[in-house]
Amino acid sequence: xxxxxxxxxxxxxxxxxxxxxxxxxxxxxxxxxxxxxxxxxxxxxxxxxxxxxxxxxxxxxxxxxxxxxxxxxxxxxxxxxxxxxxxxxxxxxxxxxxxxxxxxxxxxxxxxxxxxxxxxxxxxxxxxxxxxxxxxxxxxxxxxxxxxxxxxxxxxxxxxxxxxxxxxxxxxxxxxxxxxxxxxxxxxxxxxxxxxxxxxxxxxxxxxxxxxxxxxxxxxxxxxxxxxxxxxxxxxxxxxxxxxxxxxxxxxxxxxxxxxxxxxxxxxxxxxxxxxxxxxxxxxxxxxxxxxx
Numbered sequence: 313x314x315x316x317x318x319x320x321x322x323x324x325x326x327x328x329x330x331x332x333x334x335x336x337x338x339x340x341x342x343x344x345x346x347x348x349x350x351x352x353x354x355x356x357x358x359x360x361x362x363x364x365x366x367x368x369x370x371x372x373x374x375x376x377x378x379x380x381x382x383x384x385x386x387x388x389x390x391x392x393x394x395x396x397x398x399x400x401x402x403x404x405x406x407x408x409x410x411x412x413x414x415x416x417x418x419x420x421x422x423x424x425x426x427x428x429x430x431x432x433x434x435x436x437x438x439x440x441x442x443x444x445x446x447x448x449x450x451x452x453x454x455x456x457x458x459x460x461x462x463x464x465x466x467x468x469x470x471x472x473x474x475x476x477x478x479x480x481x482x483x484x485x486x487x488x489x490x491x492x493x494x495x496x497x498x499x500x501x502x503x504x505x506x507x508x509x510x511x512x513x514x515x516x517x518x519x520x521x522x523x524x525x526x527x528x529x530x531x532x533x534x535x536x537x538x539x540x541x542x543x544x545x546x547x548x549x550x551x552x553x554x555x556x557x558x559x560x561x562x563x564x565x566x567x568x569x570x571x572x573x574x575x576x577x578x579x580x581x582x583x584x585x586x587x588x589x590x591x592x593x594x595x596x597x598x599x600x601x602x603x604x605x
Contacts, residue, residue, distance in 0.1 A: 384574035464546030488522030
C-alpha cells in the first residue's frame, strides 16, 4: 500500500456510505422515478391498483404498443408550446442575473472599501426587506403597473425579481470583497491604476468564484420563482413554473398530469448542466470565496 493512502476506519466508511444512500433515497430517487415515469401514461405512473405498472408500463403498451412513449414531452413542448415558457424563463433569468450582479458587484465593492459603519446597517436593513415574503413586495408594484399599462410583460417582472434578490446578492458579494486584502488595491494604485482599473483588472479576477456563486443563487431565484411570475405575467408571457402549474388543471379546466411530469423533467435538465459547468467555481466560491490575507 502506498504511503499516501490512508485507510479510513470501518465506522467512518459505514457513515459515509450510509449518508450517500440516504441522500440517494431522499433526493436522487424521486427525480429518477419521475424521469422514468415521464415516459409512461398516466394510468401506469399513477396506478393505484399496482405500483409496478409504473415499471412495466402495462397500460403504455396497450395504448402505444411499447413500454415507453414520448407523448408527454410531445404534448408539453409541441402541443402546449412549453418552449415559449422556456424562452421566457431564459430571458428573465439572463437579465435578472446580469442586472443583479452588476449592481451587487459595484455596490458590494464600494461598501467593503468605504470604512464607514453605515455600510453594515445598510446591509442589515436590506436583508430585513429580503426576509419579507415576495408577495408583499409584488403587491406594492401592482397598482403602478396597472396604471401605467405595463403589467404582464417580461421587463416589469425582471425589475421586481432584481429588487427581491438584490439585498442577498449585495450581502454575499460584500462578504467576498471583505475577504480580499485591501493591499491588493493599494498595490495596483502604486503601479498606476485608478480605483476602477484596480477593481476591474485586479479584484474581479480574484473575485470570479464569488461572482459565479452569487450569480447561480440569483439565477435559481428567478428560475424557480412562482409567486412573482404568476402574478405579474400574462398567459402569453408565462415562465416555466407557472406553465407547469397550469398543466395540472383547475376546478374549471381539465389538465394533463403527464405534460406536467415531462415539463418538470425538462426544467431540471438545464440546472444539472449549469451546475456541472460551473462546479469548480461554485465549490471555490462557497468554501474560500477569495484569497486569504
